[in-house]
Amino acid sequence: MTRGASLEFDRVSKTYGAVTALQPTSMTVRPGEFFALLGPSGSGKSTLLGTIAGFVAPSGGCVLVDGADITAMPPHRRNIGMVFQNYALFPYLTVAQNIAFPLKMRRLPKSEIAARVDRALEMVRLGGFGPRMPAQLSGGQQQRVALARAAVYDPPLLLMDEPLGALDKNLREEMQEELRQFHRNVGATILYVTHDQQEAASMADRIAIMNHGKAEQVGAPHEVYERPGNSFVARFLGEANMFRLRRGWPDGPGRLRCETEESLNLLACGATSAALACVRPEDIVIGPAPTGRENCFAGRVTDLVQVAGSVRYRVAVAPGCTLIVRASAERRAVVLAKDDAVHVGWDAADMRFLSE
Amino acid sequence: MTADGLTRGLARGGSAMLLTLFTAFLLAPIIVVVLMSFTNQLYLTFPPTGFATRWYKAAWNETAWFDASWNSIQIGAATAVLSMILGTLSALAVTRGGTRWTRWVASLVIAPMMLPHIIIAIGLYPTMLDLKLSGTYIAVILGHTVVAMPLVFTTVSAALRGYDPALEFAARTLGADGWQAFRHVTLPMIGGGLAVGGIFAFAVSFDELMLALFLAGPRTETLPRLLWEHLQQTITPVIAAVATLVLLFTLVLMGAVLQLRRPEAEPAS
Numbered sequence: 001m002t003r004g005a006s007l008e009f010d011r012v013s014k015t016y017g018a019v020t021a022l023q024p025t026s027m028t029v030r031p032g033e034f035f036a037l038l039g040p041s042g043s044g045k046s047t048l049l050g051t052i053a054g055f056v057a058p059s060g061g062c063v064l065v066d067g068a069d070i071t072a073m074p075p076h077r078r079n080i081g082m083v084f085q086n087y088a089l090f091p092y093l094t095v096a097q098n099i100a101f102p103l104k105m106r107r108l109p110k111s112e113i114a115a116r117v118d119r120a121l122e123m124v125r126l127g128g129f130g131p132r133m134p135a136q137l138s139g140g141q142q143q144r145v146a147l148a149r150a151a152v153y154d155p156p157l158l159l160m161d162e163p164l165g166a167l168d169k170n171l172r173e174e175m176q177e178e179l180r181q182f183h184r185n186v187g188a189t190i191l192y193v194t195h196d197q198q199e200a201a202s203m204a205d206r207i208a209i210m211n212h213g214k215a216e217q218v219g220a221p222h223e224v225y226e227r228p229g230n231s232f233v234a235r236f237l238g239e240a241n242m243f244r245l246r247r248g249w250p251d252g253p254g255r256l257r258c259e260t261e262e263s264l265n266l267l268a269c270g271a272t273s274a275a276l277a278c279v280r281p282e283d284i285v286i287g288p289a290p291t292g293r294e295n296c297f298a299g300r301v302t303d304l305v306q307v308a309g310s311v312r313y314r315v316a317v318a319p320g321c322t323l324i325v326r327a328s329a330e331r332r333a334v335v336l337a338k339d340d341a342v343h344v345g346w347d348a349a350d351m352r353f354l355s356e
Numbered sequence: 357m358t359a360d361g362l363t364r365g366l367a368r369g370g371s372a373m374l375l376t377l378f379t380a381f382l383l384a385p386i387i388v389v390v391l392m393s394f395t396n397q398l399y400l401t402f403p404p405t406g407f408a409t410r411w412y413k414a415a416w417n418e419t420a421w422f423d424a425s426w427n428s429i430q431i432g433a434a435t436a437v438l439s440m441i442l443g444t445l446s447a448l449a450v451t452r453g454g455t456r457w458t459r460w461v462a463s464l465v466i467a468p469m470m471l472p473h474i475i476i477a478i479g480l481y482p483t484m485l486d487l488k489l490s491g492t493y494i495a496v497i498l499g500h501t502v503v504a505m506p507l508v509f510t511t512v513s514a515a516l517r518g519y520d521p522a523l524e525f526a527a528r529t530l531g532a533d534g535w536q537a538f539r540h541v542t543l544p545m546i547g548g549g550l551a552v553g554g555i556f557a558f559a560v561s562f563d564e565l566m567l568a569l570f571l572a573g574p575r576t577e578t579l580p581r582l583l584w585e586h587l588q589q590t591i592t593p594v595i596a597a598v599a600t601l602v603l604l605f606t607l608v609l610m611g612a613v614l615q616l617r618r619p620e621a622e623p624a625s
């Protein structure tokens with residue numbers, strides 16, 4: 001098992017003329033961690049990955065692997081593995097020759113190359129596929145060849161740029177499980193780029209949320225989900241009911257009472273108010289009778305959709321204020337319909353303050 | 357008539373016209389030359405009378421044709437190699453290099469394809485005189501490379517655009533230095549286009565007359581130049597015989613290009 005490398009970005013930035021692809025970014029990835037870069041298209045994820053692999057020369061700052069500055073090192077000396085979105089398999093080489101490529105570049109003896117290639121093929125469950133050409137494989141199989149090729153020389157750091165982006169949903173989920181298993185087996189540090197928050201949350205130890213070339217927030221999946229630092233993070237990681245606040249004042253120990261733009265009165269936990277407050281749809285309870293929660297409103301169901309295992313309601317509680325409520329299957333005992341008068345409620349502890 | 361029907365009608369009319377032009381201007385002269393080469397007369401006649409291979413024997417017995425052919429093959433091969441190197445380098449610079457100068461470089465490289473050869477010849481002639489290269493192989497090869505390189509540039513550029521540059525990035529992360537990435541990835545990927553470009557370059561050089569007239573000398577007599585000189589002096593059917601052989605050779609080159617262009621012709625190891 002390989003010992004994973006640590007990775008540090010120290011104010012790394014990149015501009016293309018007038019375009020800022022990456023604002024000065026500093027963060028640390030721990031040895032052996034599965035770290036996801038999550039963000040919408042154009043947020044600078046690939047650019048950040050490129051500075052590690054060596055295709056993108058940073059405009060400023062430096063990249064450190066295990067404490068050593070690699071910013072100026074040519075790509076082929078970095079000993080980093082990378083899996084590309086479209087796999088980048090060499091089409092004129094067989095599967096075995098593809099996997100042997102990095103070992104040939106390292107001038108390993110023929111017998112050892114053959115042994116290692118066989119082991120790598122076994123690892124990705126493609127034993128016997130060595131003589132095939134890449135074009136004769138399915139997307140998932142090509143993906144596994146790309147993984148075997150990037151891992152066959154035991155790099156302590158593996159970069160993956162949307163490696164499952166080209167696969168359909170079922171295969172994606174299967175490969176996610178396989179990649180997690182792979183990570184447990186090899187022990188290398190993995191930096192994983194994706195724009196799918198579900199994928200990031202289910203696979204990564206920690207996530208960095210990228211937006212406009214900047215890391216907005218870094219933390220464990222449940223941390224960033226439950227305590228988003230700003231409205232972008234809150235919205236990007238699933239649905240959020242967002243309230244714009246006018247003012248707030250203390251109401252008991254550790255409690256704040258706030259007034260929203262729609263003149264709703266809300267009770268939240270915290271010491272100081274911020275510009276926004278949010279509550280997740282699944283933290284709201286819904287029913288025909290008053291809910292007895294600290295925040296309680298009467299409203300009317302304007303829309304409902306059945307989703308796997310739960311129902312998603314839209315409830316109008318005030319002019320210009322419609323809440324999204326997700327009720328799980330067990331709470332569905334009371335059947336609600338469109339235009340029903342309902343009560344919704346949630347506790348102060350489920351409210352989060354956010355900056356813009 | 358629907359728009360679709362109209363296009364189809366136009367396409368059919370276009371095909372018919374193309375076929376007529378092809379027959380009139382390409383096929384007819386070829387047939388005439390081939391038929392004339394088998395005449396038993398002492399001068400070029402059409403339609404030919406009789407059938408004889410005497411003019412092929414005559415050509416065979418005259419060493420000047422062999423010398424000129426050999427010169428043309430050598431010059432063609434050297435032109436092809438030089439064009440392949442320079443054409444590939446400029447194609448790499450334009451497709452993989454920065455963005456600011458690439459449009460300029462591309463136009464500059466392609467320009468000789470559009471320029472009349474006579475202009476290039478007039479431009480190169482005094483330069484070669486100054487460099488004391490006039491009449492040497494080097495002069496002809498350089499001149500031919502100017503007009504042949506754009507072909508390699510075009511075919512190799514197309515090949516480079518035809519695949520994901522991530523392949524080269526991948527090779528680099530896997531431990532290949534710049535040269536190894538070129539040798540193990542770029543070269544196999546552009547191989548077909550490069551070979552086709554090389555054959556085109558050879559063919560251009562092999563039947564180029566204008567530059568050869570200006571830049572070649574008695575010792576570097578090329579085949580088109582010798583044909584030209586014969587045409588001006590003695591119009592014997594030898595010319596037709598040699599022209600027919602040149603045509604045969606060109607057909608072989610065209611066959612090779614078609615073979616390389618086949619999609620299945622992927623290099624497999």
Ligand SMILES: Nc1ncnc2c1ncn2[C@@H]1O[C@H](COP(=O)(O)OP(=O)(O)OP(=O)(O)O)[C@@H](O)[C@H]1O
Pocket residue numbers: 016019020021022039040041042043044045046047048195
């Ligand atoms: N070579 C380049 N020249 C100019 N601008 C570039 C270049 N490469 C990237 N950019 C810009 O930098 C920004 C970040 O790009 P990047 O590829 O890092 O985004 P990303 O997060 O990987 O997006 P995606 O999810 O679409 O892959 C984008 O606005 C992009 O247009």
Ligand SMILES: [Mg+2]
Pocket residue numbers: 045046047161
């Ligand atoms: Mg990207």
